[in-house]
Amino acid sequence: MELKGKTAVVTGSSSGIGFELCGLxxxxxxxxxxxxxxxxxxxHPGFTWLETDVTSQEETDRAFDTVLNKHEQVDLLVNNAGFGLFDSIETIDPEAWNRLIATNLTAPFLCTRRVxxxxxxxxxxxxxxxxxxxGxxxxxxxxAYCASKFGLNGFSEALVEELREEGIRVCTINPGSTGTAFFEHAxxxxxxxxxxxxxxxxxxxxIELPDDMLPDQVVVRPL
Structure with a gap:
């Protein structure tokens, strides 16, 4: 994809991978x-922050309404927002489970359906x-965390088959241990x-690979 002049939405932009990617x-x-x-x-003059809880359909729709009122379409969506929950099965709080699934799995669905x-x-x-x-x-x-990321991989694989004939690439990256505050809680x-x-x-x-190339299920980990 040639990125100059395109429109992108990145979730989880406040820190870590999302923040770095917005800058790039x-x-x-x-x-x-x-x-x-x-x-x-x-x-940066090319960056706009939209305060959004991507687990909320109302807030997510409002954010995409803002973007799509200014641009004909979103050319690139990066579903990056996520958090971890690491505990034994007996002690995981059901509300925390639901919040994790909402962030790591439902939010990509809510965003993808809009683009x-x-x-x-x-x-x-x-x-x-x-x-x-x-995942x-x-x-x-x-x-809990593995269930959400296995689910996201399954969501991605199904979308590859659903959207590839429409000219839409669905790419998944599976990073290993990364130096973020998120990882410290694992x-x-x-x-x-x-x-x-x-x-x-x-x-x-x-992203920058030619539009007719699909980088599907990329795994990166420390050497």
Missing amino acids: LTDKGTSVYGLSRRRTPLE VPGMKAIRRGTIVNVASIA KRGFRNGS GIEAKKLMKTEDVARVILSM
Whole structure:
């Protein structure tokens, strides 16, 4: 995808991978809208922050209404918002489970449904879902998080088959251990952590591949 002059929406833009990716995209000449609950501290003429709880259909629809009132369609959607919940099955709070599923799985659905019609109209577009290596294999005390990321991978794989004939690419990246505040709460000691900016660059390289190439189910992990 040629990014100059395109319109992108990135969820979870306030920090980590989402924040780094917003910066990279704006540097490419993309009009970027960051959706997050906390303010995104990015000062760039090509960036707009929209305070949004992406687990809320009302707030998500309002954010996309704002974007689509200014642009004919969204060319790029990056479903990056997410958080972790790591505990034993006996002690996971059901409300916390529901909040995690809403953030990690339902939010990508709510966002994707708003961009697909415009992408279909021009037979072009890219959707990137940021999953996790935890969506490929389970680990101790990770039942909630793994369930959400396995679900996101399944959502992505189904959308590949649904949308590829419409000219729409659905790409998934499954990062391993990454140096974010999010990872610190996992209770897992990693020998090595990837930098958030490096993972963001991998996502950028996926997006910038020619429109007739589909970087599907990319896994990156520390060496």
